[in-house]
Amino acid sequence: MSKSVILKSSIAKKYWMAFTGLFLCLFLVGHLLGNLQLFYAGEEGRRAFNEYAYFMQHNLLIKVMSYVTYLSILFHAIDGLLLAFQNKKARPIQYAMNKASANSSSASRQMALLGSIILIFIATHMVNFWGKMHFGEIPLHTYNVSMPGQMGQVQESSFYYTHDFSVQPVPVVKEIVVKNELELYIKNPEIKVGEGYKDLHSVVMGFFGKSANGNDVNELAWLAVLLYTISMAVLSFHLMHGFASAFQTLGLRHPRYTAIIKNIGMGFAIIVPATFAAIPLYIFFK
Amino acid sequence: MKLTLKIWRQSGPNDKGQIVTYPIDNIEGNMSFLDMMDVLNEELIMKGDDPVAFDHDCREGICGMCSLFINGEAHGPDRAVTTCQLHMRKFSDGETIYIEPWRAKAFPVVKDLVVDRSAFDRVMAAGGFVSVNTSGNTVDANAIPISKINADKAFEAATCIGCGACVASCVNASAMLFVSAKVSQLALLPQGKVEATERVLNMVRTMDEEGFGNCTNTGACAVECPKEISLDNIARMNREYFKAMLTSE
Ligand code: HEM
Ligand code: SF4
Ligand code: FES
Numbered sequence: 001m002s003k004s005v006i007l008k009s010s011i012a013k014k015y016w017m018a019f020t021g022l023f024l025c026l027f028l029v030g031h032l033l034g035n036l037q038l039f040y041a042g043e044e045g046r047r048a049f050n051e052y053a054y055f056m057q058h059n060l061l062i063k064v065m066s067y068v069t070y071l072s073i074l075f076h077a078i079d080g081l082l083l084a085f086q087n088k089k090a091r092p093i094q095y096a097m098n099k100a101s102a103n104s105s106s107a108s109r110q111m112a113l114l115g116s117i118i119l120i121f122i123a124t125h126m127v128n129f130w131g132k133m134h135f136g137e138i139p140l141h142t143y144n145v146s147m148p149g150q151m152g153q154v155q156e157s158s159f160y161y162t163h164d165f166s167v168q169p170v171p172v173v174k175e176i177v178v179k180n181e182l183e184l185y186i187k188n189p190e191i192k193v194g195e196g197y198k199d200l201h202s203v204v205m206g207f208f209g210k211s212a213n214g215n216d217v218n219e220l221a222w223l224a225v226l227l228y229t230i231s232m233a234v235l236s237f238h239l240m241h242g243f244a245s246a247f248q249t250l251g252l253r254h255p256r257y258t259a260i261i262k263n264i265g266m267g268f269a270i271i272v273p274a275t276f277a278a279i280p281l282y283i284f285f286k
Numbered sequence: 287m288k289l290t291l292k293i294w295r296q297s298g299p300n301d302k303g304q305i306v307t308y309p310i311d312n313i314e315g316n317m318s319f320l321d322m323m324d325v326l327n328e329e330l331i332m333k334g335d336d337p338v339a340f341d342h343d344c345r346e347g348i349c350g351m352c353s354l355f356i357n358g359e360a361h362g363p364d365r366a367v368t369t370c371q372l373h374m375r376k377f378s379d380g381e382t383i384y385i386e387p388w389r390a391k392a393f394p395v396v397k398d399l400v401v402d403r404s405a406f407d408r409v410m411a412a413g414g415f416v417s418v419n420t421s422g423n424t425v426d427a428n429a430i431p432i433s434k435i436n437a438d439k440a441f442e443a444a445t446c447i448g449c450g451a452c453v454a455s456c457v458n459a460s461a462m463l464f465v466s467a468k469v470s471q472l473a474l475l476p477q478g479k480v481e482a483t484e485r486v487l488n489m490v491r492t493m494d495e496e497g498f499g500n501c502t503n504t505g506a507c508a509v510e511c512p513k514e515i516s517l518d519n520i521a522r523m524n525r526e527y528f529k530a531m532l533t534s535e
Contacts (some may be wrong), residue, residue: 003529005487005534006531008494009490009491009494009500009531010460010490010492010493010494010499010500010501011501011524011527012527012531013500014500014524015524015528083500083502086500087457087458087459087460087498087499087500087502088459089391089497089499090389090390090391090392090459090460090497090498090499090500091389091391091458091459091499092391093389094389095355095358095384095386095389096292096294096305097292097357097384097385098358098386098512099357099358099359099384100358100455100457100506102358102359102509103359103361103455103504103505103506103509103510104457104504104505104506104509105504108502108503108504108505109457109502109504111502133366140368164417223400241503244501245503248503248517248520248521248523248524249501249503249524250528251521251522251523251524251525251528253517253518253521254520
């Protein structure tokens with residue numbers, strides 16, 4: 001088989017769209033299951049979510065999967081836009097009168113537009129959460145901290161530290177350093193005094209509603225929630241056509257199963273984005 | 287019936303072309319759409335104007351020559367008919383009807399409503415055939431047993447008349463329905479299996495080279511196809527191509 005067939009032929013490009021698209025559907029399920037923890041309120045929810053975020057960043061298998069996901073999004077977007085560009089060229093002169101609604105769904109005809117909006121969403125979403133988690137300043141959620149010279153264990157988050165510990169709501173006897181991203185040490189002599197997770201939970205809460213310390217509302221939260229919800233609606237339309245379409249592309253069509261696949265695709269396209277959108281709505285209105 | 291026709295007029299391949307409005311009267315419901323075009327052309331000729339060029343031949347839905355994009359749909363608003371089988375009773379008195387040529391880069395306009403569909407011929411020449419020994423010991427095609435199911439499916443695929451309505455209707459100007467019908471009608475039969483791998487690779491390569499768009503599975507083609515060619519054929523071609531891609535040398 002020649003390279004030009006696998007990368008350049010129209011049908012092979014479509015296999016790539018279908019494989020990456022279906023893989024991204026799996027990714028959506030995984031991502032959604034993780035996000036569901038945001039419904040889990042209070043300090044316990046905060047701890048559970050932050051530990052989960054830590055796990056997601058450090059588990060080897062998940063690291064591998066995340067790279068496959070980045071590549072899939074990139075490939076799906078580039079390939080999709082390339083196909084859309086070729087398709088535009090295939091009809092240089094438009095009809096004066098075109099009743100396309102008589103023969104096809106608008107989602108099926110607007111996959112590239114819907115996809116481009118999703119791409120913008122993914123980019124901003126990654127700057128807001130993924131980027132902060134990986135490269136940004138993120139508050140630490142600390143617990144089990146015990147200070148030498150102080151008594152006993154300090155439970156949960158009576159501490160609120162930033163990375164550089166400029167905010168220190170409790171008196172700290174000694175300078176504290178973070179190692180391995182989750183262990184707190186004092187220096188000279190180096191003693192482990194507790195644990196702290198990057199507090200992604202508070203970042204999310206602050207983004208869509210109440211800020212980390214619980215009370216004041218982010219002025220622009222309504223906008224974030226609105227744009228998030230619109231993006232999920234766009235994703236929903238992309239999947240209403242995309243899910244079943246991928247099976248057709250891969251030649252998986254059969255009088256007995258195609259109706260079932262279409263129904264599953266419809267259900268998936270409604271339930272998954274709606275549940276994603278419910279989370280910021282819940283945070284905002286609760 | 288009194289109608290207002292808005293027809294694409296283009297004097298030749300290099301003319302820019304434009305929509306021209308023609309009022310027409312005394313159209314009967316039992317006329318075919320092409321009869322109506324004939325009435326218009328007679329009037330134009332009487333007036334000394336250039337008649338509207340359009341393709342037609344059999345006028346009974348079997349040759350695939352007629353090819354008008356009528357009121358935003360290939361072969362007009364009716365289902366499972368060609369333009370020549372479309373009756374004027376599908377329209378109402380006083381209606382405005384847009385009549386345009388197939389629009390696709392691969393189907394350049396020759397004149398008015400006539401487009402050059404030889405891209406389909408080149409796709410066929412690339413693999414839409416079976417090689418047969420004709421040196422005197424040709425085997426009777428019916429000597430090989432074929433399952434009834436496959437024979438029916440092959441026959442259904444073979445009813446494609448190559449009109450190009452699928453390309454015209456597709457938002458991407460994709461020729462997948464036509465090409466998949468031609469690939470399927472042979473892939474389903476034992477005689478066609480011999481050259482199946484090269485056939486699908488060559489026909490799809492030619493399809494791409496001719497400048498047709500890529501399929502997004504909108505399904506518009508199968509809805510507008512006068513012969514109701516099924517999307518099953520596209521899925522079958524996708525399977526055939528997958529096999530061929532992985533196994534060809
Ligand atoms: C999580 C995000 C996404 C998911 C789950 C997803 C899923 C899918 C699926 C399942 C298909 C159907 C493939 C087929 O018909 O064979 C598809 C098609 C498509 N996607 Fe996405 N997609 C996503 C994001 C994007 C992005 C960011 C773009 C960027 C432009 C995009 C552009 C397209 C295009 C243009 C098509 C149509 C391809 C074609 O049929 O030729 N998608 N998508
Ligand atoms: S598949 Fe249908 S619409 Fe396309 S060329 Fe054949 S008969 Fe015409
Ligand atoms: S003229 Fe032959 S199919 Fe219409």
